Amino acid sequence: xxxxxxxxxxxxxxxxxxxxxxxxxxxxxxxxxxxxxxxxxxxxxxxxxxxxxxxxxxxxxxxxxxxxxxxxxxxxxxxxxxxxxxxxxxxxxxxxxxxxxxxxxxxxxxxxxxxxxxxxxxxxxxxxxxxxxxxxxxxxxxxxxxxxxxxxxxxxxxxxxxxxxxxxxxxxxxxxxxxxxxxxxxxxxxxxxxxxxxxxxxxxxxxxxxxxxxxx
Amino acid sequence: xxxxxxxxxxxxxxxxxxxxxxxxxxxxxxxxxxxxxxxxxxxxxxxxxxxxxxxxxxxxxxxxxxxxxxxxxxxxxxxxxxxxxxxxxxxxxxxxxxxxxxxxxxxxxxxx
Numbered sequence: 001x002x003x004x005x006x007x008x009x010x011x012x013x014x015x016x017x018x019x020x021x022x023x024x025x026x027x028x029x030x031x032x033x034x035x036x037x038x039x040x041x042x043x044x045x046x047x048x049x050x051x052x053x054x055x056x057x058x059x060x061x062x063x064x065x066x067x068x069x070x071x072x073x074x075x076x077x078x079x080x081x082x083x084x085x086x087x088x089x090x091x092x093x094x095x096x097x098x099x100x101x102x103x104x105x106x107x108x109x110x111x112x113x114x115x116x117x118x119x120x121x122x123x124x125x126x127x128x129x130x131x132x133x134x135x136x137x138x139x140x141x142x143x144x145x146x147x148x149x150x151x152x153x154x155x156x157x158x159x160x161x162x163x164x165x166x167x168x169x170x171x172x173x174x175x176x177x178x179x180x181x182x183x184x185x186x187x188x189x190x191x192x193x194x195x196x197x198x199x200x201x202x203x204x205x206x207x208x209x210x211x212x213x214x215x216x
Numbered sequence: 217x218x219x220x221x222x223x224x225x226x227x228x229x230x231x232x233x234x235x236x237x238x239x240x241x242x243x244x245x246x247x248x249x250x251x252x253x254x255x256x257x258x259x260x261x262x263x264x265x266x267x268x269x270x271x272x273x274x275x276x277x278x279x280x281x282x283x284x285x286x287x288x289x290x291x292x293x294x295x296x297x298x299x300x301x302x303x304x305x306x307x308x309x310x311x312x313x314x315x316x317x318x319x320x321x322x323x324x325x326x327x328x
Contacts, residue, residue: 004219011223022234029238077315078308109287136311140287143280145315178303190301190312 044074046183047196048081048172051154057162057204062093065170065200069099069135069155071183074193075148078105078136079155080182082173087129089168090202092122094159095133103153104146105135114140130173131158148186162204172197270317272298272310278317286310 051066069079085092095118097108108116110133118133125131135155137146174181174194183194270278273285274297289298289306301309
């Protein structure tokens with residue numbers, strides 16, 4: 001009986017030793033991965049939104065909407081914009097990279113000769129129904145990384161033409177955590193802090209032929 | 217004897233539970249650690265020298281050209297060193313990784 005008790009005491013000591021080592025290991029890994037574990041819960045809630053949620057297309061069929069970026073006080077290195085729209089009802093005409101003039105988000109991609117190639121964005125968008133571009137804190141002409149962006153800004157302005165009467169909705173795609181719309185906080189490793197977007201409803205009573213239809 | 221059996225059962229259950237909890241944290245941690253420890257010579261020919269090190273053009277140094285490599289890369293190009301975040305897509309994540317690895321991100325030119 002006594003022998004069994006002594007044996008159990010040894011096992012218990014070993015077990016406690018393992019538990020202590022394991023607790024230390026847990027704390028060590030939690031500390032090393034503290035950004036991954038705790039950042040999103042305690043971190044910023046960035047947003048990419050349309051400035052207005054409802055627009056009536058003008059008699060010419062043209063209308064513009066602004067995209068607002070809010071970093072929620074986080075320092076961000078870049079943002080990826082991915083917007084879905086119905087290209088049978090709307091035609092994207094232009095993308096104006098406003099934040100390039102007013103913030104450290106100096107580079108909008110895709111690029112063509114170091115300038116924002118909005119024509120490619122427009123062309124792809126009207127083919128696929130997805131508007132896709134990025135803005136990052138770099139100045140390609142000066143070859144410098146600019147300071148991280150913090151705050152609220154009009155990121156870009158999208159101009160559309162209504163090509164079919166009726167109601168249609170534009171929405172940000174952000175289901176995938178890393179491959180859709182994002183706002184990237186400058187921490188190591190980088191984190192997507194985009195948590196809020198909205199939708200834009202467009203109402204048009206007129207139908208203006210698309211550019212492609214006019215060319216034909 | 218019965219005590220021992222109970223003890224082993226508790227011991228096994230405890231470590232299994234801890235292992236399940238730690239696995240998603242430890243695995244990526246060690247993956248990144250191994251990538252950093254392994255010399256470039258151990259990598260497969262034609263593959264990026266060191267993924268996630270900021271060396272987005274695979275030339276062995278981190279500098280402004282790596283920023284250019286990320287910015288100019290095809291967005292959905294597969295298995296390119298520009299995919300610094302290793303998610304199969306080139307976007308602001310990859311740019312951020314490179315900026316963080318630049319030697320002197322303040323001037324943005326790194327170790328040119």
